[in-house]
Amino acid sequence: MKRIYRQLTALALGTMLASQAWAFGGFNLDLNKIISAGKNLSEASKEISEPEEISIGEGMASVLLGAAPLLKNDAIQTYINQVGRYLSLQTERPDLPWHFGVLDSVSVNAFATPGGHIFVTSGLLKKMHSEAELAGVLSHEIAHVLRKHHLAAMKKAGGMGFLTDVASIAVDQKGGGGYAGKELSKNLISGMKEILVRGLDKDDEYEADRMGIVIATRSGYDPYGLPAVLQTLDGLSGTSDVSLLFSTHPAPASRLDTLSGLMQSKFDHYQGQSVSDRFRRLVPNGGNN
Amino acid sequence: MKLPVTLFVLCFACSLSAAAETGTTVKDTELKKEPFIDAATLATLPGQTTVEILKRQGGWTQVKPPTADKGWVRMLNLRLGDGKPRQEGSGSGIGALFNVARSGSSGTTVTTGVRGLDITKDTLQNASPNPGELKRMHGFSVSKAEALKLAGSAKLHKQSVEYVEPGAVRPSGNASSSDAPASSWGNN
Numbered sequence: 275m276k277r278i279y280r281q282l283t284a285l286a287l288g289t290m291l292a293s294q295a296w297a298f299g300g301f302n303l304d305l306n307k308i309i310s311a312g313k314n315l316s317e318a319s320k321e322i323s324e325p326e327e328i329s330i331g332e333g334m335a336s337v338l339l340g341a342a343p344l345l346k347n348d349a350i351q352t353y354i355n356q357v358g359r360y361l362s363l364q365t366e367r368p369d370l371p372w373h374f375g376v377l378d379s380v381s382v383n384a385f386a387t388p389g390g391h392i393f394v395t396s397g398l399l400k401k402m403h404s405e406a407e408l409a410g411v412l413s414h415e416i417a418h419v420l421r422k423h424h425l426a427a428m429k430k431a432g433g434m435g436f437l438t439d440v441a442s443i444a445v446d447q448k449g450g451g452g453y454a455g456k457e458l459s460k461n462l463i464s465g466m467k468e469i470l471v472r473g474l475d476k477d478d479e480y481e482a483d484r485m486g487i488v489i490a491t492r493s494g495y496d497p498y499g500l501p502a503v504l505q506t507l508d509g510l511s512g513t514s515d516v517s518l519l520f521s522t523h524p525a526p527a528s529r530l531d532t533l534s535g536l537m538q539s540k541f542d543h544y545q546g547q548s549v550s551d552r553f554r555r556l557v558p559n560g561g562n563n
Numbered sequence: 564m565k566l567p568v569t570l571f572v573l574c575f576a577c578s579l580s581a582a583a584e585t586g587t588t589v590k591d592t593e594l595k596k597e598p599f600i601d602a603a604t605l606a607t608l609p610g611q612t613t614v615e616i617l618k619r620q621g622g623w624t625q626v627k628p629p630t631a632d633k634g635w636v637r638m639l640n641l642r643l644g645d646g647k648p649r650q651e652g653s654g655s656g657i658g659a660l661f662n663v664a665r666s667g668s669s670g671t672t673v674t675t676g677v678r679g680l681d682i683t684k685d686t687l688q689n690a691s692p693n694p695g696e697l698k699r700m701h702g703f704s705v706s707k708a709e710a711l712k713l714a715g716s717a718k719l720h721k722q723s724v725e726y727v728e729p730g731a732v733r734p735s736g737n738a739s740s741s742d743a744p745a746s747s748w749g750n751n
């Protein structure tokens with residue numbers, strides 16, 4: 275626990291620094307807000323700011339891209355951004371800087387990082403049959419961002435002192451403490467990896483399933499896209515390609531059981547599109563099992 | 564005279580099963596004539612019935628059971644496979660062999676394995692941040708207008724749907740339990 279806490283503290287500090295290292299979005303941290311949070315404990319227990327959230331997410335996205343690069347297919351990368359951005363417009367956070375990417379990996383998985391970075395592996399994409407299935411998976415990941423599930427996992431692991439430490443580190447930064455050197459950045463990175471490897475709260479995964487189905491349905495897709503992918507994943511259990519996915523999520527069969535009653539009573543009267551033609555043009559070997 | 568016919572049917576079934584997907588019912592499941600809840604019921608398939616999967620349409624899957632004509636069952640009453648427990652590596656064939664051969668090596672440095680990159684706990688722990696690739700990713704972002712254009716070209720129409728509560732559905736199937744406020748997700 276102590277080790278994780280230290281990593282998370284480093285993660286928070288690194289996030290400050292990351293705003294320079296990964297400053298593509300052109301945002302700035304609101305240091306004054308963090309400093310005042312440090313002066314007031316009840317304030318400090320509030321959520322961290324959106325720019326911080328985005329900054330943490332950019333760092334985690336960069337780590338993920340260090341594990342597997344983007345698939346070298348510009349048409350697919352543009353396509354997933356179009357589908358994902360459209361889905362994000364049907365949510366309560368349409369103005370986050372949403373970014374979507376297909377990772378070049380045989381592993382079957384999808385990831386989100388705070389503030390709007392969403393990833394699907396090419397291995398998972400090839401198992402899908404339609405745009406509605408892709409929309410279902412993206413919507414599940416979008417829900418993790420909407421509900422700040424990763425930040426909740428960090429808070430849970432880091433304890434109540436986490437945010438006050440963020441604040442005090444921010445003060446140091448403002449005072450010209452500067453970059454603490456390579457050791458820090460190593461700690462920062464391992465803190466991010468810790469969250470990626472440990473996964474999220476199981477209840478948050480079920481919540482993301484429920485919300486994901488709603489977001490896809492709102493967008494006009496077949497509500498059963500996500501359940502169809504879960505059915506495919508269930509059929510892959512026992513293979514090595516799904517080992518990380520299975521260790522970080524409830525079993526697909528449990529997720530399907532949980533959705534079963536909900537789908538029948540709530541979603542059967544919605545007509546949605548599966549949009550399989552253009553999906554198959556872009557992912558010609560889709561549906562491979 | 565009956566034997567050749569039987570053989571033909573058997574062989575036809577063989578050639579199909581090579582390509583077709585199988586599924587297994589998780590509980591007693593009504594086989595419907597059409598993919599609708601109030602369509603005629605052709606049969607009731609007991610749980611653990613293995614069927615051939617033909618296609619999916621919304622929440623329904625068209626199947627061919629061994630003892631009845633083809634029909635539609637609720638997709639969520641099916642699990643893929645024949646219901647027998649699967650074994651490690653059974654589904655990946657040669658891929659599983661490569662995995663063994665590469666165990667212990669860092670996936671981040673093996674850029675062109677025959678199988679491609681794995682993302683595992685190990686490869687994540689060994690990964691270094693890749694800000695260049697992050698920048699490339701940001702280059703693919705699209706505007707709201709571009710996103711809406713793609714949706715329009717697929718005739719995707721927005722629908723009004725509220726988020727649903729975890730306990731909103733009771734096994735009894737009692738409807739109208741959905742009036743909980745959307746804000747009751749709690750706050751983070």
Ligand SMILES: [Zn+2]
Pocket residue numbers: 414415418479482523
């Ligand atoms: Zn998830």
